[in-house]
Amino acid sequence: MPILEVESLSKEYKGKGKMNVFQALNGINLSVDSGELVAIMGPSGSGKTTLLNILSGIDTEYSGVVRIAGTSISEMSKNELALFRRQRMGFVFQDYNLLDSLTLRENIMVPMVLDDQEVEDINSRTDETLSLFDLGEVKDKYPYMVSGGQQQRAAISRAIINGPEVIFADEPTGNLDSKSSSTVMKTFAKLNALKGATIVMVTHDPFAASYCNRVLFIKDGKMLLEITRENKERRAFFDRILENLAFIGGGEDDL
Ligand SMILES: Nc1ncnc2c1ncn2[C@@H]1O[C@H](COP(=O)(O)OP(=O)(O)OP(=O)(O)O)[C@@H](O)[C@H]1O
Numbered sequence: 001m002p003i004l005e006v007e008s009l010s011k012e013y014k015g016k017g018k019m020n021v022f023q024a025l026n027g028i029n030l031s032v033d034s035g036e037l038v039a040i041m042g043p044s045g046s047g048k049t050t051l052l053n054i055l056s057g058i059d060t061e062y063s064g065v066v067r068i069a070g071t072s073i074s075e076m077s078k079n080e081l082a083l084f085r086r087q088r089m090g091f092v093f094q095d096y097n098l099l100d101s102l103t104l105r106e107n108i109m110v111p112m113v114l115d116d117q118e119v120e121d122i123n124s125r126t127d128e129t130l131s132l133f134d135l136g137e138v139k140d141k142y143p144y145m146v147s148g149g150q151q152q153r154a155a156i157s158r159a160i161i162n163g164p165e166v167i168f169a170d171e172p173t174g175n176l177d178s179k180s181s182s183t184v185m186k187t188f189a190k191l192n193a194l195k196g197a198t199i200v201m202v203t204h205d206p207f208a209a210s211y212c213n214r215v216l217f218i219k220d221g222k223m224l225l226e227i228t229r230e231n232k233e234r235r236a237f238f239d240r241i242l243e244n245l246a247f248i249g250g251g252e253d254d255l
Pocket residue numbers: 013014022024042043044045046047048049050051
C-alpha cells in the first residue's frame with residue numbers, strides 16, 4: 001500500500017519581476033510503499049531538497065498533490081499540517097538538530113513530552129529505543145560529549161519515538177565519516193526491517209544510498225529514472241548506483 005503519493009508536483013521559485021521565475025520541480029510523480037527505504041539522488045541543484053521540503057510539509061507553496069497515508073497534505077490548514085507533521089512524520093537532518101542542553105535520553109523523549117503522553121509510556125518507549133540503537137551507555141551524556149554517529153542515532157531515535165508513518169531524512173550521513181555513516185545506515189536498515197518503518201532520504205552519498213531498497217534519480221526538477229535493489233547484495237547495488245550517477249552526474253564530486 002502506498003504511504004506516500006505524489007502527483008504532478010511542480011514548484012517555481014519567484015524572484016523579483018515577472019520574468020524572474022525558476023522552475024525547480026517539473027511534474028514529479030512518485031509513490032512510496034509502506035516499509036520502503038528510499039533514496040533520492042541527483043546532481044547539485046536538481047531539486048532534491050526542494051522535493052523533500054514539500055513532501056515533509058516544510059514548504060507549502062507548490063502545485064500538484066502530496067498524499068501521506070491517504071491524506072492530502074496539500075489541502076490542510078496550517079494548524080492541521082503542524083499537528084500532522086508532529087504526530088505522523090519523523091525528521092532527520094544533516095546536522096542532527098539535537099538540543100544541546102538536554103541529554104540524549106531527554107532529546108529522544110521530546111516528541112512524546114510535547115504530545116502529552118503518559119510518563120510511564122515515555123520512559124518505556126525511550127528505554128526500548130535506546131537499547132534498540134545501542135545508545136544505552138551514552139544515554140545520559142549531552143550531545144557535545146558523544147560522536148557524530150551517536151548524535152545522529154539519537155536524532156533517528158527521536159524521529160521514530162512517536163511511531164510516525166514516514167521518516168524524512170536530508171543528507172543524514174553528510175557530516176559523518178565512513179564508519180559512522182555505515183552505523184547510521186545500518187540503524188535505518190534495522191528500523192526498516194524490525195519496525196517496517198518507511199524512510200525517504202536525500203543523499204549525495206552512493207554508499208548510504210546502497211542500503212536502500214530503491215533509488216530515485218532526479219535531474220533539472222524531473223524524475224529521470226529509478227533503480228531497485230533486487231536482492232540482498234548491497235555491494236552490487238552500490239555499483240549500479242555509481243553507474244547511474246556517472247550517467248546523470250550527481251555524486252560526491254558535485255559537492
Ligand atoms: N529559495 C529559493 N529561491 C530561488 N531559487 C531557489 C531557492 N531554493 C532553491 N533554489 C534553486 O532551485 C534549484 C533546486 O534547489 P535544491 O536545493 O532543491 O537542489 P538540490 O538538488 O537539493 O541541491 P544540492 O544537492 O546542492 O543541495 C537550484 O537551482 C536552486 O538554486
